[in-house]
Amino acid sequence: MRIPLDRQSTLPLYRQIETALRQGILSGGLSPDTRLPATRQLARDLGVNRITVETAYAELEADGLIASRVGSGSYVLPACSPPPRPPDSPACPPWPAWQQAVHARSELAGPPLPAPAPAPQTISFAGGTGDSRLFPADDFRKVMQAVMRRDGAAALEYGDPRGYAPLRGTIARVLASQGLQAHPDNILITAGSQAALALVAQLLLKPGDGILVESPTYSGALDLFRALRLRVVGIPIDERGMQVEALESLLARQQPGLIYTIPNFHNPTGTCLSSQRRRQLMAVADRYGVPILEDDFVGDLRYEGRAQPALKALDPGGRVIYVSTFSKMLMPGLRVGFLAVEGPVYAGLAGLKRASDLATSNLIQRALEAYVTVGRYQAHLRRSCQIYHKRRDAMLRAIRRHLPAGVRCDPPQGGLFVWLRLPASLSAGQLLPLAAEEGVTFDPGGRFFPDGAAGECAASPWGDCLRLNFAVQTPEAIDEGIRRLGQALRRLAART
Ligand code: PMP
DSSP, X not given: OOOOOOTTSSSOHHXXXXXXXHXXXXXXXXXXXXXXXXXXXXXXXXXXXXXXXXXXXXXXXXXXXXXXXXXXXEEEOTTOSOOOOOTTOTTSOOOOHHHHHXXXXXXXXXXXXXXOOOOTTOEEOOSSSOOGGGOOHHHHHHHHHHHHHHHGGGGGSOOOTTOOHHHHHHHHHHHHHXXXXXXXXXXXXXXXXHHHHHHXXXXXXXXXXXXXXXXXXXXXXXHHHHHTTOEEEEEEEETTEEOGGGHHHHHXXXXXXXXXXXXXXXXXXXXXXXXXXXXXXXXXXXXXXXXXXXXXXXXXXXXXXXXXXXXXXXXXXXSEEEEEESTTTTOGGGXXXXXXXXXXXXXXXXXXXXXXXXXXXXXXXXXXXHHHHTTHHXXXXXXXXXXXXXXXXXXXXXXXXXXXXXXXXXXXXXXXXXXXXOOTTOOHHHXXXXXXXXXEEOEEGGGGOTTOOSSOOTTOTTOOEEEEEOTTSOHHHHHHHHHHHHXXXXXXXXXO
């Protein structure tokens, strides 16, 4: 333990030690049950007499901050450390001016912290990932061990900032099997696709520039674009995806520097961009010289219908930056995503990535490459598709069975989400607490809209909307959860 001591100070050394430890305990840095160093050891480390340290510990013990256990040492007592200081606590001296300036910038206020876990009996349709109970944790552990045996220390070096070359090759082959030709040297591996979105937005745009997004769209992208102080412009979406017909006039009026789109199983609405609109979008963006950022976050989770070509597959070269991830089709904690693009922008993105984080985890990339190469990834994907397909069907059945007739949804052909539109008089924000009382929860629609309409789906003729993740619950839990949601809706309707 390092405690800076001022030997010229009039404050005795034991007080200096006591004060440093007290601050550590009260700030939470030394958490309850932390064992303090033995007095003899700390005295040696600090170059002081052992009695000095013993006196400091005795003061802390007298104040009820630590306790000594016979034969075992001194420990921090529970309930000593208060929660982190609230931003404007009157009891504390004010933050320095630069901290206050950060606090005042609303775009940096960021999204709310993760919602507290729902009560154990609550059926949750919230969140944007697959079912963690299906994660192939055991298989992945074995692959990690095999990679460590095979590669040893090489797996623990930084590695190529563009990503582990064999994994880039494997990704290129997977993309080719989906009709998307990308050379491994045009693939950049990132810490999840969120990092890829951030790199692209940072490289191509500066604060105040416009970015065109579907309205609604992925809330994490909205948080990112707002944090970068971009001007977010929404374009409405219907059951055939982005209303590309409105694109031309928006491009002319708003002159955005980038179009961000989720053409497959859109988050949050679950819709797919029609084939005709894909071609229209490419043509209009090309005419106006605006790059497209294509986010294909769950493209492989298709349960029915024919796959449309990726926008990237329609790109003659360098128009579309394609982004995808292993988070939804495999596991989000891997933090492996990637982008594919040709031209000078690739070098710009690779340079910015290197400057930002040096490299994505080498060990995880090697393990992922081994996992994909031996065919386990494809097997896992097939199994996930079968299971999620059944869950989607269960949710559509339960909606028909338990929800009032005025509630509308377009059945998604894949992905993770069903987007519900409530009758005009009902609000998802008001529904949420009633649903919690019934034991079910979901994501209200307001957070997915670029205009930030809190809880209201401003552009929707149906009133308010909400997102249900069907992938995270079993068919039985889905039926029960939607029954509870129906109950909550009827209570809300009776009130309004
Ligand atoms: N795009 C979309 C549409 C998403 O829903 C998410 C995660 N919820 C991401 C990108 C980012 O995911 P990750 O960083 O885990 O790849």
